[in-house]
Amino acid sequence: MSAHRPQPRVYVALDSARPQRVRELLGELDPSLCGIKIGKEAFTALGPSVVEWARERGFPVFLDLKFHDIPNTVRQACRAARDLEVSLVNVHASGGRRMLEAAREAIEPGPEAPGLIAVTVLTSMEDADLAEVGVSGGAAAQVERLAGLVVEAGLDGVVCSAHEAGAMSRRFGAGSLVVTPGVRPAGSARDDQRRVMTPSEALAAGATSLVIGRPITGAQSPGRVLEDIVASL
Structure with a gap:
């Protein structure tokens, strides 16, 4: 696969619109143990400055704007x-071939380039949800269909459920990125995620980076929970 920046095994999802809370969390987490995923809530409220705050503290940043x-x-x-x-x-793989190719043109491969990945099927969606929007065949089939487009467009990998991580790792080959949200440590609430695994299960299945949010950011001691998760891997 293409050359890109090194990726951490864990990205902590830092979705908050409150600057003070974001700075608190950045101060409690160890950049040697994780990267920071910045999604729509934080970026819409705080703009590019939230990326700068994370990078200033030494965190790799996953800009999750899909x-x-x-x-x-x-x-x-x-x-x-x-x-x-x-x-x-x-990006969203469902944007189609020409959109994926345009994204690849914008981010040319290289050791300092960000990894460029595509979302296949959101981990909050089950087969019934896909059927409601006209997608037949279920989540696994849709992931495979969209992954084919992503491979042909030359992207570095995908975002997918841990349940599809093994198939995606084989599909993309060595050096690919298989990023899995919907990861929940044993005993954690599922929240609005449906297709979930524990961190160690997800890595064993073929994931290269895990996205973990509320089990860490909602804890009384986010840094300690992160340490425990990393130690379990």
Whole structure:
């Protein structure tokens, strides 16, 4: 696969609109143990400054904005993300071949380039949810279908459920990125996730990076929970 920045095994999802809370969490987490995933809530409220705060403390940043638009718009958005010096960027594979190729043109492979991955099927969606929006065949089949487009467009990997991680790792080959949200330590609440695994199960299944949010950020001692999770891997 293409060259890109090194990726941590764990990205902590830092979705908060409150600057003080974001700074508190960044201060409690160890950048040698994780990266930071910045999603729509934090980025919409705080803008590029939240990326700078994380990078200043030494965290690799996964800019999780799931770009999905006409090819030229996605191309320009990916260029802007690249210029923020983040470590990982994602788009929606359902945007189609031309959109995926535009994203790849914007972020050319290289050792300082962010990894470029595509979302296949959101981990909050089950077969029945996909059927409601006209997708037949179930989640696993849809993941395979979209992964084929991602491979052909030359992206670095996918975001998928841990349940599809093994198939995606084999599909993309050595050096690919298989990023799995919906990861929950044993005993944690599932919240609105449906297709979930524990961190060690997800890595064993083929994931290369895990996205973990509320089990860490909602804990009384986020840093200690992160340490425990990393020690369990």
